[in-house]
Amino acid sequence: MDNSELENYRKAGDTAKKAKIYAREIIRHGTSLLHIAEKIEEKIYELGGKCAFPVNLCIDDIAAHYTPNHDDKTIAEGLLKVDIGVHVNGCVADTAFSIDLANLGENKKLIEASEIALKEAVKTAKEGIELWKIGKAIQDKIELYNFSPIRNLCGHSLDSFQIHAGMTIPNCNNNSNQVLKKGAYAIEPFATNGSGIVYDGKPSGIYNLIERKAIRDSFARKVLEHVEQEYKTLPFCERWIFKKFGSRSLLALHLLEQAGIIHQYPQLVEKSHGKVAQSEDTIILNSGVEVSTS
Numbered sequence: 001m002d003n004s005e006l007e008n009y010r011k012a013g014d015t016a017k018k019a020k021i022y023a024r025e026i027i028r029h030g031t032s033l034l035h036i037a038e039k040i041e042e043k044i045y046e047l048g049g050k051c052a053f054p055v056n057l058c059i060d061d062i063a064a065h066y067t068p069n070h071d072d073k074t075i076a077e078g079l080l081k082v083d084i085g086v087h088v089n090g091c092v093a094d095t096a097f098s099i100d101l102a103n104l105g106e107n108k109k110l111i112e113a114s115e116i117a118l119k120e121a122v123k124t125a126k127e128g129i130e131l132w133k134i135g136k137a138i139q140d141k142i143e144l145y146n147f148s149p150i151r152n153l154c155g156h157s158l159d160s161f162q163i164h165a166g167m168t169i170p171n172c173n174n175n176s177n178q179v180l181k182k183g184a185y186a187i188e189p190f191a192t193n194g195s196g197i198v199y200d201g202k203p204s205g206i207y208n209l210i211e212r213k214a215i216r217d218s219f220a221r222k223v224l225e226h227v228e229q230e231y232k233t234l235p236f237c238e239r240w241i242f243k244k245f246g247s248r249s250l251l252a253l254h255l256l257e258q259a260g261i262i263h264q265y266p267q268l269v270e271k272s273h274g275k276v277a278q279s280e281d282t283i284i285l286n287s288g289v290e291v292s293t294s
Contacts, residue, residue, distance in 0.1 A: 001182065001183065001184075001284075001286060005091055005160075006284070006286060008088040008089045008090075008091035009088075009091045009092075009093065009158075009184050009282075009284055009292060010284070010290075010292055011048070011049070011088045011091075012049060012052075012086045012087055012088040012091050012092060012093035012282075012292070013086075013093040013095075013282055013284075013291075013292025013293045014292070015044060015047045015048065015049035015086045015088070015093070016044075016049070016084055016085070016086040016093040016094070016095045016282070016292075016293045017095070017292075017293050017294060018043075018047055019040055019043050019044050019047065019049075019084050019086065020082075020084055020095055020097060020293070022039075022040065022043045023036070023040050023082050023084065023097075024097070024099070026039055026040075027076055027080070027082070027099060027101075028076065028101075029075075029076060029077055029101040029102075030075050030076065030077070031075065031076045032068075032072070032073065032074070032075055032076075033057045033068040033072060033074045033075065033076055034068040034070075034072045034073075034074075034239075036055075036057060036076060036082075037054065037055040037057055037067060037068050037239075040055045040082075040084060041054070041055055044084075044086055048088075049086040049087065049088055050086070050087050050088070051085060051086065051087075052085030052086055052087040052092045052093070052094065052163060052234055052235075053085040053163060053206070053234060053235040053236075054067040054206055054235065054236065054237035054239075054240065055067060055082070055083070055084055055085075056081065056082070056083035056096075056206075057076070057080060057081070057082060057083075058080070058081040058083070058267075058276070058278075059074075059076075059077060059078045059079065059080055059081075060078040060079050060273075060275050060276070061194070061269055061270040061273040061274060061275060061276060062081075062201070062267055062268070062269055062270075062276070063081070063150060063153060063190055063192075063198050063268045063269065063270055063276040063278065064081075064083065064153065064198070064267075064268040064278075065204040065206055065265045065266065065267045065268050066204060066267050067204065067205060067206055067237050067239075068239065069205045069237075069238050069239055069242075070238060070239040070242040070243065072239075076101055077101050077102065078101060078102050078107075078275075079098060079099075079100055079101070079102065079104075079107045079110065079111075079275045079276070079277060080098065080099050080100075080101055081096060081097075081098050081276065081277070081278040082096060082097055082098070082099065083095075083096040083278065083280065084096065085163065087161070087234065090160040090161040090232075091158075091160065091184070092158045092159075092161075092162070092163060092184070092282075093158075093184075093282045093292055093293050094158065094163065094186035094188075094280060094282050094293075095186075095280050095281055095282060095293035095294070096188060096278045096279060096280035097278075097279060097280075098110070098111045098114060098277040098278055098279065099111075106193060106275070107275065107277070109145055109147075110145075110147060110191050110192070110193065110275060110276070110277035111191075111277045111279075112145070113141065113142045113144075113145040113147050113191040113277065114142070114189045114190065114191040114277040114278055114279040115279045116141045117137070117138040117139075117141040117142050117149070117171075117189035117191065117279070118138075118187060118188075118189050118279040118280065118281060120137045120138065120140075120141045121134050121137050121138050121155075121169075121187045121189060122187060122281060122283060122289070122291060123137075124137040125180060125185070125187065125283055125285070125289055126180065126285070126288075126289055127179075127180055127181065127182060127285050128179050128180065128181075129179060129180050130176065130177050130178070130179055131167075131168075131169060131170055131174070131176040131177075131178050131179070131180070132170065132173050132174055132175050132176045132177070134169055134170065134180075134187070135169070135170030135171060135172045135173050135174050135176070136172070136173040138170075138171045138172065138189045139171065139172040139173055141189075142189065142191045145191070147191045147192060147193055148191070148192055148193075148194070148195065148196035149171040149172050149189060149190060149191060149192075149196060150171060150190035150191075150192055150196050150197065150198055150270070150276065151170075151171065151172045151174075151196050151197060152197055152198055153171060153188070153190050153198060153268065154168040154169055154170050154171055154188075155168065155169030155170075155171070155185060155186050155187040155188045155280070156168055156169060156185070156186055157169075157183055157184070157185050158183070158184040158185060158186060158282065159183075159184075161232045161233050161234055162233060162234075163186075163234065163235065167180075167185070169185060169186070169187050169188075171188075171189050171190060180285060181285070182285045182286060183284075183285055184282060184283070184284050184285075184292075185282065185283050185285070186280055186281070186282050187280065187281060187282075187283060188278060188279070188280035189278070189279055189280075190276055190277070190278050191276070191277045191278075192270050192274045192275065192276045192277075193274045193275055194270040194271065194272040194273065194274015194275070194276070195270070195271045195272040195274065197270070197271040198268040198269060198270055198271065199268070199269055199271050200266035200267075200268065200269075201266055201267035201268065201269040202266065202267050203264050203266060203267070204264065204265045204266060204267045205237050205238035205239070205264070206235050206236070206237050206238075206264065206265045207235065207236055207237065207238075207253065207257070207262045207263060207264050207265070208231075208233060208234065208235045208236070208262065208263055208265075209224075209227055209228065209231070209232070209233060209261065209262055210260070210261065210262060210263045211260060211261055212224075212228070212261070213259055213260065213261050215255065215256065215259055215261060217252065217255050219245075219248055219249075219251075219252050220251075220252040220255045220256055222245075222252075223241060223245060223249055223252040223253070223256065224256060224261060226241075226244065226245075227241075227262070235265070238250070238253060241253060280293075281293045281294050
């Protein structure tokens with residue numbers, strides 16, 4: 001990581017931190033998720049960053065990969081996870097928090113468990129540390145609250161225009177002897193009162209480009225060119241494309257997905273439909289450990 005990249009990672013982190021503060025200010029029970037997502041994304045651009053992925057707004061047992069579509073009527077309620085990604089010239093910051101909109105004691109405890117686990121994980125992380133030790137730090141803190149970490153969700157390394165860049169940061173002791181090296185990483189504990197496993201649910205309307213292939217439909221080609229230019233390998237969503245191209249884009253996305261050019265992520269749902277809280281920060285390992293998003 002050269003000085004220019006380091007500065008871009010820091011700028012992305014600062015923008016994500018400010019967007020997170022703004023999100024807390026505007027989220028209220030009963031507000032539409034569509035309004036919340038669009039306002040947070042507008043704030044990211046206003047602050048000089050770009051969205052590294054669509055704002056994820058996941059309620060109760062949906063752990064990840066829910067962003068409102070263009071006509072979504074869902075309102076903010078329950079235990080809401082807010083996952084925000086920012087990039088500056090491809091250098092990514094990824095951060096998340098959870099908010100209790102139901103005023104329930106168990107929701108608050110789940111949030112506290114995920115937040116304490118994140119703090120402990122960040123304290124444990126350093127260059128050369130074995131990954132199982134970070135996972136154990138997360139697991140131990142969450143289990144102190146008599147909750148479970150979600151074992152098949154994990155943090156991840158970050159790279160240029162890549163959210164998941166190869167290395168995974170476990171949320172439990174997985175016995176991995178792989179070690180952290182210099183770079184940027186997202187650490188994201190998920191705490192649940194359920195079984196601690198997620199499964200693939202409904203389609204999310206969140207996509208990424210996986211392979212450049214020929215496509216016969218001329219309008220689909222136009223949409224693909226926009227995706228390549230604007231998002232590269234980063235995730236994008238249905239409502240962004242709808243806003244740019246209108247209703248014809250829905251068929252274009254279907255054709256691109258059918259051709260294996262883009263991939264649609266599934267919503268990730270807790271297996272026993274337990275509630276899920278998420279906390280996340282991005283760290284930069286360089287001369288030491290720097291938390292860029294808090």
